[in-house]
Amino acid sequence: MDxxxxxLDVATRLWYCTAKRVVYIRELEENLNSLKSLxxxxxxxxxxxxxxxxxxxxxxxxxxxxxxxxxxxxxxxxEAEVEEILxxxxxxxxxxxxxxxxxxxxxNYKLGKIVSRKxxxxxxxxxxxxxxxxxxxxxxxxxxxxxxxxxxxxxxxFQKVRRCLEDEQVRSIGLYGIGGVGKTxxxxxxxxxxxxxxxxxxxxxxxxxxxxxxxxxIQEVILKxxxxxxxxxxxxxxxxxTAEIFKLLKAKNFVILxxxxxxxxxxxxxxIPHLSDQTKSKVVLTTRSERVCDEMEVHERMRVGCLTPGxxxxxxxxxxxxxxxxxxxxxxxxxxxxxxxxxxxxxxxxVIGRSMASRKTPREWEQALQVLKSYPAEFSGMGDQVFPILxxxxxxxxxxxxxxxxxxCSIFPEDHIIRNEGLIDLWIGEGPSCSKISHLLDAAEVHxxxxxxxxxxxxxxxxxxxxxxxxxxx
Numbered sequence: 001m002d003x004x005x006x007x008l009d010v011a012t013r014l015w016y017c018t019a020k021r022v023v024y025i026r027e028l029e030e031n032l033n034s035l036k037s038l039x040x041x042x043x044x045x046x047x048x049x050x051x052x053x054x055x056x057x058x059x060x061x062x063x064x065x066x067x068x069x070x071x072x073x074x075x076x077x078x079e080a081e082v083e084e085i086l087x088x089x090x091x092x093x094x095x096x097x098x099x100x101x102x103x104x105x106x107x108n109y110k111l112g113k114i115v116s117r118k119x120x121x122x123x124x125x126x127x128x129x130x131x132x133x134x135x136x137x138x139x140x141x142x143x144x145x146x147x148x149x150x151x152x153x154x155x156x157x158f159q160k161v162r163r164c165l166e167d168e169q170v171r172s173i174g175l176y177g178i179g180g181v182g183k184t185x186x187x188x189x190x191x192x193x194x195x196x197x198x199x200x201x202x203x204x205x206x207x208x209x210x211x212x213x214x215x216x217x218i219q220e221v222i223l224k225x226x227x228x229x230x231x232x233x234x235x236x237x238x239x240x241x242t243a244e245i246f247k248l249l250k251a252k253n254f255v256i257l258x259x260x261x262x263x264x265x266x267x268x269x270x271x272i273p274h275l276s277d278q279t280k281s282k283v284v285l286t287t288r289s290e291r292v293c294d295e296m297e298v299h300e301r302m303r304v305g306c307l308t309p310g311x312x313x314x315x316x317x318x319x320x321x322x323x324x325x326x327x328x329x330x331x332x333x334x335x336x337x338x339x340x341x342x343x344x345x346x347x348x349x350x351v352i353g354r355s356m357a358s359r360k361t362p363r364e365w366e367q368a369l370q371v372l373k374s375y376p377a378e379f380s381g382m383g384d385q386v387f388p389i390l391x392x393x394x395x396x397x398x399x400x401x402x403x404x405x406x407x408x409c410s411i412f413p414e415d416h417i418i419r420n421e422g423l424i425d426l427w428i429g430e431g432p433s434c435s436k437i438s439h440l441l442d443a444a445e446v447h448x449x450x451x452x453x454x455x456x457x458x459x460x461x462x463x464x465x466x467x468x469x470x471x472x473x474x
Contacts, residue, residue: 028112032089035115038122039082045129046075052134062135071128078125085111085118143196143204144225146188150318152346153311154186157304161186162194164300165282171275172283174293177304180347183286184259186304190284195255200280202252209285211262218270219245245271249281258285264295306344313339315346319353330362334369341372 050072056062064072092111164170175183195204205225207218219241223233226248233241250273258265267283268274275281285296293301307315316339317325325332338356342348352372359365405427412418 028089028108028115029093031112031115031119032086032093035082035119035122036086038119038126039079042075042122042126042129043079045126046072049129049131049134056135064135065131065133068131068134071125071131074125075129078122082118082122085115089115142201143191144206145196146191146206148185148188148192151182151185151189152315152318153307154182154189157186157302158189158193160302161190161284164302165190165194165284168280170299171281172296172298172300173285174290174296174298174301175284175286175304176288176290176293176301178345179288180345181304181306182346183288183304185346187257187259187284187286191257200253201255201282204255204257206257206259208259209261209265213263213265215266215270216241218265222249222270222272242269242271246273249273253280255281256283258283261285261287261292261296262289264292307346307349308344309339312342312344312349316342316349316353319350320357324357324360327360328362331365334362334365338365338369338372341369 049068053064053068053072057064088111092108161173161175164173175186177183191204191206195201203225205222207221209218216238219238222245223241226245233244236244249271256267256272272283273281275283283298285292285298287293290301290303306312313336316335320335325335335356338352339349342352356365356368359368405423408423408426409418
């Protein structure tokens, strides 16, 4: 009996090993099908993850996490390895004797073992393909460059603002002046040419305030600029956002550029720390009203005035074009008269300059000048110089249909996002055929003016995309 037990033990072990190897051979075809199915599921999961990654990277300015990137690479490698195994498996199956018995048991065993292990590996990799988030938001540049064209007559004012910004005792600056004088353009120049070339500020945040003031919209602009994850604050209350902004900005040397202010904004309500508690932080704002400068308690205020005659003529010529001005001696003479009527206001010079660029004969210029002079110039408030010139531009829209369609913009609040489909529905009531809708959208864009002008300006999707429009008055 003592001899039998060891023999049985050896026999049992041999049977176990043999049976296991036989399973690899017997179930090879079934395991190959399982491996193929599992790999297809893994590939589909990989595609879903990739869609999420691309969406985050394109729309949210994010970068995929190292974990996700490594997993996607591992899937690609796994797919290549499985494809090679499946190809070898198909060859082995085709070589079976009478369709059932393998010609080479050793080769089938080795392949079956590889297939079994690869099934476990694919299953494990598939289990790792579920992520709480697939990308991190990229850190924003300290300063976002703002679009700006050629500027005329702003260099002196820019240097004055620059000196104030370099004075550590001056923490806040107010730029005020009538609509269309170039306040937003000056603020863009400050953003790009001053803060864009300095390294001693952690972040510069541009905010269009407009009216009515929305503290929560301002908070969202700040939080996005500070690169905080949306899911952390999207559902937060205003008070929670205030606390988060305060915590993030308190540790930074920041610059807040507030464009188009009409009323006082409580910076602490937004979450912006008191400037006296910071070493270098600054706030610069633009407004039409000096009263807002008083209410915001700015340390320095500067009136942005109209252009000198020389600067005004230079800007006007730039909008009309030298080809038109040089086409007849009388046109340049008439151009100087038109510039005088504009009284140095950039808005007027730009609007009238663009309108006159299509008039190629002295007669057309004389007629346009007569129309311009015939409008009354007596208006109260800031609009007493702007409105008649804007009305001149409006009166020279191509036809009454476009004028009527353009006026529909005035029924929407400032900075309100207008769906183009909504505008089209309103315009259809005026009678234009569907074939003219695209023309009307294009015409509205052509006849609107730059960001710091009184006439409504469209921003956003164009006519071809039927996206959205947005009006702004600076």
